[in-house]
Amino acid sequence: xxxxxxxxxxxMLFCIGVYGLLTRRHAIAMLLCIELMLNAANIAFxxxxxFGGGPGQIFVLFALAVTVAEVAVGLALVMxxxxxxxxxxxxxxxxxxx
Amino acid sequence: MTNTVLHxxxxxxxxxxxxxxxxxxxxxxxxGVPAAWACVCGSLVSxxxxxxxxxxxxxxxxxxxxxxxxxEAAGRPLAEVGIHVDGVSATMLVVVTLVATCVQxxxxxxxxxESKRSYGRYFALHALFLFSMNVLVVAPNLLQLFMGWELxxxxxxxxxxxxxxxxxxxxxxxxxxxxxxxxxMGFLFGLIVLVxxxxxxxxxxxxxxxxxxxxxxxxFVAVMGKSAQFPLHVWLPDAMEGPTPVSALLxxxxxxxxxxxxxxxxxxxxxxxxxxxxxMLWVGSITAVFAAFLALVQTDVKKVLAYSTCSQLxxxxxxxxxxxxxxxxxxxxxxxxxxxLLFLAAGSVIxxxxxxxxxxxxxxxxKMPLTAVCFLVGALSLAGVPGFAGFxxxxxxxTTLEGRAGWVPWAMLMASAFLTAFYMGRVFFRVxxxxxxxxxxxxxxxxxxxxGTLIVLAVPSLLAGFLGGWLAHTARAEYHAHWGxxxxxxxxxxxxxxxxxxxxxxxxxESVRFGVLESLDRASVVDRAWAFAYRGVLLRVGAVLGxxxxxxxxxxxxxxxxxxxETGGAVRRLQTGRVxxxxxxxxxxxxxxxxxxxxx
Numbered sequence: 158x159x160x161x162x163x164x165x166x167x168x169m170l171f172c173i174g175v176y177g178l179l180t181r182r183h184a185i186a187m188l189l190c191i192e193l194m195l196n197a198a199n200i201a202f203x204x205x206x207x208f209g210g211g212p213g214q215i216f217v218l219f220a221l222a223v224t225v226a227e228v229a230v231g232l233a234l235v236m237x238x239x240x241x242x243x244x245x246x247x248x249x250x251x252x253x254x255x
Numbered sequence: 256m257t258n259t260v261l262h263x264x265x266x267x268x269x270x271x272x273x274x275x276x277x278x279x280x281x282x283x284x285x286x287g288v289p290a291a292w293a294c295v296c297g298s299l300v301s302x303x304x305x306x307x308x309x310x311x312x313x314x315x316x317x318x319x320x321x322x323x324x325x326x327e328a329a330g331r332p333l334a335e336v337g338i339h340v341d342g343v344s345a346t347m348l349v350v351v352t353l354v355a356t357c358v359q360x361x362x363x364x365x366x367x368x369e370s371k372r373s374y375g376r377y378f379a380l381h382a383l384f385l386f387s388m389n390v391l392v393v394a395p396n397l398l399q400l401f402m403g404w405e406l407x408x409x410x411x412x413x414x415x416x417x418x419x420x421x422x423x424x425x426x427x428x429x430x431x432x433x434x435x436x437x438x439x440m441g442f443l444f445g446l447i448v449l450v451x452x453x454x455x456x457x458x459x460x461x462x463x464x465x466x467x468x469x470x471x472x473x474x475f476v477a478v479m480g481k482s483a484q485f486p487l488h489v490w491l492p493d494a495m496e497g498p499t500p501v502s503a504l505l506x507x508x509x510x511x512x513x514x515x516x517x518x519x520x521x522x523x524x525x526x527x528x529x530x531x532x533x534x535m536l537w538v539g540s541i542t543a544v545f546a547a548f549l550a551l552v553q554t555d556v557k558k559v560l561a562y563s564t565c566s567q568l569x570x571x572x573x574x575x576x577x578x579x580x581x582x583x584x585x586x587x588x589x590x591x592x593x594x595x596l597l598f599l600a601a602g603s604v605i606x607x608x609x610x611x612x613x614x615x616x617x618x619x620x621x622k623m624p625l626t627a628v629c630f631l632v633g634a635l636s637l638a639g640v641p642g643f644a645g646f647x648x649x650x651x652x653x654t655t656l657e658g659r660a661g662w663v664p665w666a667m668l669m670a671s672a673f674l675t676a677f678y679m680g681r682v683f684f685r686v687x688x689x690x691x692x693x694x695x696x697x698x699x700x701x702x703x704x705x706x707g708t709l710i711v712l713a714v715p716s717l718l719a720g721f722l723g724g725w726l727a728h729t730a731r732a733e734y735h736a737h738w739g740x741x742x743x744x745x746x747x748x749x750x751x752x753x754x755x756x757x758x759x760x761x762x763x764x765e766s767v768r769f770g771v772l773e774s775l776d777r778a779s780v781v782d783r784a785w786a787f788a789y790r791g792v793l794l795r796v797g798a799v800l801g802x803x804x805x806x807x808x809x810x811x812x813x814x815x816x817x818x819x820x821e822t823g824g825a826v827r828r829l830q831t832g833r834v835x836x837x838x839x840x841x842x843x844x845x846x847x848x849x850x851x852x853x854x855x
Contacts, residue, residue, distance in 0.1 A: 175842055179838055179839060179842065182835075187834075247833075247834045247835065248833055248834075
């Protein structure tokens with residue numbers, strides 16, 4: 158397993174995340190896609206730390222902590238959205254326009 | 256805090272308490288008579304305290320100061336406020352409180368026909384004035400003097416406009432305010448010049464000659480406004496719209512003398528600026544003659560006295576310009592007494608005949624003998640007849656002018672001494688001698704409050720001149736009455752003036768007229784010049800500046816606002832509110848950034 162393999166994995170994971178984010182209409186599915194993208198970044202961090210040295214692994218821990226917070230906020234938003242619209246389809250919430 | 260300072264503080268605070276009480280307790284004010292007595296009591300306390308200050312301090316003692324820092328900023332107070340008692344302020348305190356008390360007692364009877372509400376308001380304003388004037392008198396530096404200066408200006412405005420329902424009175428009040436505020440800008444700028452260059456508001460500071468000259472010229476502009484010097488004198492004759500006791504107190508005895516008092520205080524500063532002193536010499540002399548000529552043709556008895564006040568203030572300013580602070584101060588003191596007496600006696604007459612115009616008077620000597628005698632004492636004192644108070648101080652003023660600027664100011668003031676005697680003779684003969692007009696037929700002597708006050712003021716008008724030596728001792732100046740060229744010429748001028756007036760008006764009729772002067776008075780050149788300066792220049796400049804403000808400055812602002820709004824309107828279409836659109840923007844942006852990073 159070389160650095161290239163790891164980067165390839167991370168890139169694929171990231172692209173899957175982006176694709177999912179742009180195509181899914183379901184709020185929870187979009188949150189999951191964001192998680193995929195974040196984890197792609199984490200893999201890249203770890204890979205560079207393992208093959209090139211540097212403090213990348215520490216940042217993964219930070220990123221995980223941030224991710225937990227983000228998911229908590231995100232799920233809370235989904236709950237609020239569901240209570241308001243009776244639906245978790247994200248397009249229902251277009252009030253930000255006004 | 257020494258006893259002297261404590262008593263001076265009481266003299267300041269007593270009327271302040273009364274004024275505050277009358278302002279915050281409307282029921283007391285609206286009752287009228289109790290408010291008046293509260294005011295008189297406050298003034299009596301103030302007078303008593305002032306007399307104690309004068310008599311308990313040794314005449315040769317130095318200044319007694321008590322100050323507190325004011326507006327602490329950056330570790331250094333901006334200025335000090337407090338009490339400063341020396342010979343000048345102690346004497347002035349007594350003069351102010353004595354005249355104020357007399358005028359207030361006089362007003363108890365004079366204003367009796369007013370409604371209760373305005374009676375109370377009148378005395379509340381009097382208390383405010385006395386407090387303000389005392390703040391000015393005991394000021395330890397120019398900043399506190401300025402505060403008192405503005406406060407007496409406010410009191411003056413309110414009291415001139417006391418009959419505010421009368422359009423002419425309201426206009427006169429606004430005019431007085433406008434003219435004096437215009438001049439007060441000089442005070443403000445003078446203070447700024449002084450404090451920027453010396454770092455203090457003290458009048459003892461030692462700036463360079465250029466700074467001293469600039470600062471004192473600016474201060475003198477304020478003095479010209481307050482003390483009604485030519486050409487800023489135009490508000491004073493109009494100020495006669497106020498009640499007569501107000502004219503006696505504010506516009507004859509004390510407030511208008513504040514300008515002269517300022518120069519006496521700031522004498523160390525003015526002494527460093529010979530150019531300013533020359534200016535003062537000429538302005539004072541011109542005012543003295545100009546106002547004396549105009550006093551000759553007035554038919555309103557109060558306006559004669561108003562122009563006479565202008566003229567006498569011109570004497571004081573000229574003496575100060577000649578470098579003798581003491582001569583100016585001495586004349587200020589005696590003038591305060593005899594001019595207050597003259598105004599109050601005139602008030603007594605006006606009260607009896609219900610008119611200001613001399614054609615409604617005449618022959619009143621038999622009907623109001625006491626008023627006539629008191630008025631005569633004041634008139635002789637003002638005319639400078641030997642033995643009366645005005646003679647000594649006027650003589651001192653003229654003596655200091657001997658030989659100055661080629662004797663021209665001396666001659667001008669001597670001429671106005673003759674004119675003074677002449678116009679005072681005219682007023683006396685027309686009001687008190689001759690045949691009574693229909694309005695004057697039922698006149699009778701005023702009550703005890705009014706006539707008693709006249710007697711109280713007649714005493715110093717007769718005798719204050721003999722206090723010159725003592726006053727000089729207190730004010731640390733040299734003074735010796737002597738018999739020489741100036742006193743002889745001055746008393747000759749006074750007596751000649753009175754005799755000429757008797758020959759011309761002895762029958763109590765306007766038998767001699769001065770056509771040229773009358774048309775000059777009617778033309779009111781100076782008034783028109785100011786009106787032109789206001790309407791023709793100031794308002795036009797204001798209109799131009801207003802246009803620039805409205806269309807250029809505001810236009811710029813409105814333009815910025817318009818561009819912002821339009822841009823926002825155009826850009827808001829990007830905001831669809833749909834999360835996926837935003838995600839697209841983010842992703843495309845990230846790709847573009849990545850491409851930029853690769854191809855850079």
